[in-house]
Amino acid sequence: MTERGATFGQVFAVREFRVLFGSFALLISGDSIKMLALSVLVYAETGSPGLSAAAYMAGWLPYIVGGMFLLSLADRLPPRAVMVVGELVRVVVCLLLAFAGLPVPVMLGLVLVTGLFSPVFGAARSALLPDVLPGDAFVLARSLMGVTSASAQIVGLAVGGAFLAMAGPRGALAVTAALSVVAALVLRYGLPYRPARGTAAPEAVGSVVRGGAVRVTLRVNRLLLVDRRVRGLMLASWLPCMCLAGAEAMIVPYLGGQGQAGVVLALAAGGMAVGEFGVGRFAAPALRERLSLPLAVLIGLPWLAFLAAPGVAWAAVIAAVAAVGVAYQLGLQRRFVESVPEEVRGQAFGLLSAGLMTGQAIGAAAIGALGEAIGPGPAIAAAGLAGVLVALALSGVLRPDTGLTSVRPFAGDVRPDVAPEVTETVRPSPGG
DSSP states (O other), X not given: OOOOOOOHHHHHTSHHHHXXXXXXXXXXXXXXXXXXXXHHHHHHHHOOHHHXXXXXXXXXXXXXXXXXXXXXXXXXXXXXXXXXXXXXXXHHHHHHHHHSOOOHHHHHHHHHHHHTTHHHHHHHHHHHHHHHSOTHHHHHHHHHHHXXXXXXXXXXXXXXXXXXXXXXXXXXXXXXXXXXXXXXXXXXXXXXXXXXXXXXXXXXXXXXXXXXXXXXXXXXXXXXXXXXHHHHHHHHHHHHHHHHHHHHHTHHHHHTOHHHHHHHHHHHHHHHHHHHHHHHHHSOHHHHHHTXXXXXXXXXXXXXXXXXXXXXXXXXHHHHHHHHGGGGGHHHHHHHHHHSOGGGHHHHHHHHHHHHHHHHHHHHHHHHHHHHHHXXXXXXXXXXXXXXXXXXXXXXXXXXTSOTTSSOTTSSOOOTTSOHHHHHHOOOOTTO
């Protein structure tokens, strides 16, 4: 692979990407404000720290269910319409939370139910990127999205704190609704119409993607996970980040103070942004893929220093350096796009995202339980060791010379427990 990497100028020259980029920044900022405001509102209503924490996490939990049962909608509906509807749903939810006077259980239920469709909205956006920016420009665009996600979370939390101080949680929720209105208008009038991806499926693939949304989602999820190339790339995306989330989840109990922990976690977000930016922009495509393994190891290795009980300054340095390693995922992006049929690309990206969210929750819970038994510091070191071992175990996938892209997806390697007609009907897209 000798091609030169894409540049920011080339990426931002594409109008559709500018629209996706701007609306994504609004989305992440708005969601950060919403989660913080809802948590504060619930605490003000109930005085319960547990319910306040549950409110903060409520927006993420539905990813598990939505990812399992609804993702096929991302390929069965026009992408622009899906994204616009997603923003309008956020507008309605935020206004109801702010001004409808709902009891706390109803507020949490509303967030959970509407959040079931969040994986669908995100999958439509992710699947559109390779259409808008093919080749290496797509990988650079993904790195920009990663930088934007980290930066917008920090900005969103800072802005959310300011709005909470000035206007209270209800005013902050109204601001989130306004951001979603702007994002909906940007998407509606900035993106051209594109038909649903699944409607263009050839007859062979169409037989797999036809049927009810839940049935098709389960069927395609199964096909994706039994294909050893796709499964390997997904596991390589999920497992190192699961270990990172476990380590970060122990920072608050390790430092014993929310203020110090906030500094450490903010620097971790900064490290992630630096890694995504640097590897995405300055590493050539071939080098970027060769860096996947060492960067994945980097996610876990620095945390071993917690065996020496570092103070807050060194803890912040360790967290920032480890988070740089998240850029390893950029070396997997091209192979992932090439390994899934275009007609189910939206669901594939949605499953990738849902698994990442679920894995981070599991990692945080597992290391949290371990921390109860052996203490926060040793638990953080254990998460780091697990991260190193996971990266080494996945080295066959993380290395670029494994031949994963030399074989067409879903062709000839589906396990015997899959019905014969499935192996005959699922084929790669013409451009895959």
